[in-house]
Amino acid sequence: VRILGMVHFPGEYPYTPGMTVRDLVVAGGGMTGSAYTLSAELSRQTVDLNSSTPMARINHVNLPSLLDEQTLSTKLRIKDILSVKPIPSWSEKNTIEILGEVQFPGVYTFQKNESLKSVFKRAGGFTEAAFLEGAVFTRVNLVEREDEQKERLIAQLEKDLANISLAAGTEQTAAKAKSVADGLLARLQNSKSLGRLVIDLKDQVAEKSDNSIIVRNGDKLFVPSKPFEVSVVGEIQFPTSHLYRDNLSLKDYIQRSGGFTANADESRVFAVKANGAVLTKANSGWFTTINTRQNLEAGDVIVVPINLDKGRWLETLTSGTQVIYQLAVAAAAVNSF
Structure with missing residues (x-):
């Protein structure tokens, strides 16, 4: 059997008679913090032996909450695959580094499709010595x-x-x-x-700006002094x-x-x-x-x-x-x- 997705050790594990969803999750090291526990997908391969031309088919079953006892007690079969989905828009690696003449320089995390204006607010704005025209934004x-x-x-x-x-x-x-x-x-x-990437930083972080760029993982913004x-x-x-x-x-x-x-x-x-x-x-x-x-x-x-x-x-x-x-x-x- 296999377990994929948001567990600590995804992979293939030996099947034992009576094995349940709980046993497979435990074998995979448990779910990560980014696991979507409200549902999971169980893929099972079946063969219709009564057919004149038997063929293997894969059926996909949506399991309810992985915190529910009934779901965790679901019996597994040989070759079953359990997929633990990630929380939508979850990201542990999306960071942008904002340095230089800002009130709170440092590394900031952000959510998917967040704008530079939104992230910059958390940096506290510019210092008096900030030279906006010389800001360097790299990607x-x-x-x-x-x-x-x-x-x-x-x-x-x-x-x-x-x-x-x-x-x-x-x-x-x-x-x-x-x-x-x-x-x-x-x-x-x-x-x-x-x-x-050449940007107009003053326009990008303006309160009424509607065209602030979407930040990406690894972006860096440096605001030099005048x-x-x-x-x-x-x-x-x-x-x-x-x-x-x-x-x-x-x-x-x-x-x-x-x-x-x-x-x-x-x-x-x-x-x-x-x-x-x-x-x-x-x-x-x-x-x-x-x-x-x-x-x-x-x-x-x-x-x-x-x-x-x-x-x-x-x-x-x-x-x-x-x-x-x-x-x-x-x-x-x-x-x-």
């Missing part, structure tokens, strides 16, 4: 998805590396190309997937952070970092906002000139990518642009922590 399945994408990029870049020596015109050019590509590959392999700097990374002379001033433009911050390097792609400079959103010339009206200061805020990261067109040997790196872009965005996201 396990997004980390897995990013890891898969990273593996594809690594595989593509490794293929490109094999073709560099053939595409290069001279041995010196080939060595330089391989050095750059090896560096890209190493950075990509060592990068950590964040699984960040920043006072703007960071500049990538192809600049001295990657660093500067105190934010509302009268400084994108160009001012780059100049304060020593200006562009010889390999900088000045036409494709972009900014990563504190909430994870990316602003480029293509998707943002304010990014029409490098002198603009509109929309630059404390906590933002200015990224200067490498110019792949400055060396024909880099044309072989078909995945190069995508690799560099994603590394830069990932670095900016890490900076938000």
Whole structure:
């Protein structure tokens, strides 16, 4: 006989004459706290020997309460299967971690289909130092998805590396190309997937919000303290952070970092906002000139990518642009922590 479901030791047990439902539950170590005791299912295999073509059939019987003496005294037969159901929507593992500038940081359990707004209320709200725009929300399945994408990029870049020596015109050019590509590959392999989901936290936890996301097991929310700097990374002379001033433009911050390097792609400079959103010339009206200061805020990261067109040997790196872009965005996201 077998017992399945919400018992401590589900499995198959030897049948003994006169064995009852109670005996099988005891053999399975008893019911867990998540067992639905109001009913259970008993599956029994029968054969009609009076038929000209005997066939085995499985009958399913719904037993009443597992706390009822009559149910527990039900006699079992060889090959019977008892299924103990779970309590609907019961979960012992659904947790979300809320850290940073909240009144009560910690790990919170939640029920199925519970919203972020609902769980966040139990964290007591924000502290005075909370920087809502820089909140980082991460999700396990997004980390897995990013890891898969990273593996594809690594595989593509490794293929490109094999073709560099053939595409290069001279041995010196080939060595330089391989050095750059090896560096890209190493950075990509060592990068950590964040699984960040860009959200408007203020809107998500607002009392009147109707579109708060449903939380999932393993979610993490980090609310940082208010920043006072703007960071500049990538192809600049001295990657660093500067105190934010509302009268400084994108160009001012780059100049304060020593200006562009010889390999900088000045036409494709972009900014990563504190909430994870990316602003480029293509998707943002304010990014029409490098002198603009509109929309630059404390906590933002200015990224200067490498110019792949400055060396024909880099044309072989078909995945190069995508690799560099994603590394830069990932670095900016890490900076938000």
